[in-house]
Amino acid sequence: MWNDTTMYVQSPAKTSAVLDWLEVLSGAGLVLFILGHSLFVASVLFGAATFDGLAGFFESTGLAQVGGPLIGSVFLLHFILAARKIPFRTEQQKTLWAHARLMRHEDTWLWLVQAITGMLILFMGSIHMWIILNDLPITATKSVALAHSGLWLWFYLVFLFCVAMHVASGIYRAGVKWGYIRRDNRAKAKKALYILAGALVFLDLVSLIRFYFLSV
């Protein structure tokens, strides 16, 4: 825009639109997966047998063996698509950080939280999937052992918080960008965002605590 020119080449290419659709659709798919995953993990609240039964079902149907790497690929795809908007150059990072600090604007900070938690999820999620999928079958006994070994409890505490914040802010952001969250319902949507994040943290936290104190 700073070139003093009056010639602009318009393009009929649909690439940006398609990538934007893929970004929001892959995100929506991952949100559904995360909600399902949280519910599956929460089955431990009904006892180790329930958890093991569900895990056994996922493995006997091949969902864990095939679905796991597939979900991992969708995570990677979603990251690559979202990375089109993430500042990777130091200059851009400094500008955006200074901008957020200057503006003290909730939605700008929320986007930073979304971007940073997204990066952390990619890193921590990869570790989580590697650990779990390389040690099938999934059982409550192994999960209990993991919760008690090393720094894994802290790892999962950070991870579940990141996932909850990223899921809630991602839904909110997609709603804003695609016009479903408008000026008239934005305040309610914002409230729903924090309630959803809180509910997800609560559910995952309760499951984690249950694993920690479960005797198998």
Added chain:
Amino acid sequence: MDRMLTIHVFRYNPQDPDSTPHMQSYYIDETESMTLFIVLNRIREEQDPSLQFDFCCRAGICGQCAMVINGRPNLACKTKTKDLPSQITLLPLPFFKLIGDLSVDTGTWFREMNTRVESWIHTQKEFDPAAEEERMDNDTAEKIYELDRCVECGCCLAACGTARMREDFLGAAALNRIARFVLDPRDQRQEKDFFEIIGNDQGIFGCMGLLGCEDVCPKNLPLQDQLGYLRRKMGIYALKNLRSTKKTC
């Protein structure tokens, strides 16, 4: 009204090789119904005639006195000191070329933007100066007018995280301008034509939805709703026309 205001102002004259960017403080007694426009004029008249800032209408219409006021872009003439703490920091709008102190060149950017989005009614109809003007239904006229209230102050761009990172981003001002022409029945452009202007990462698909524009617009334009509407419209158009990529001039 017995407050003594401390006004911290960014000072820098790019034309002067001896000038370096720095903050300068001024002290001024607050008066009733005082706006930052009054504050700056008093500083310039009573304390420092070298202070540069822009103004024209002092009524929120010309958009010239936009600046960053305690972190948020806004118009100086619309901002009352009674709504601010006694310590006030004024910075020039980022994103635009700095002329000096609080004065920036928004004109060059907006001229380029208007060229890029072809900000005029596109029609094949021959203009008949003798004919009565075609009537438009009142609802449509009001919707267009609502978006036409933009005063090109540049606050939305200064508050936009995307525009701050990527200078080629069109920003809410340009997208709102397009939304205005989408509504206008006199404009014969089709979805395809609008898509070719904004259906990319420099346009609507570059918007990250940070809503800085929505929250600072001094004219309270419905920018969030326009951005969402355009993204959906352009996104659906792209899906329906995935296979047609032939450019028509």
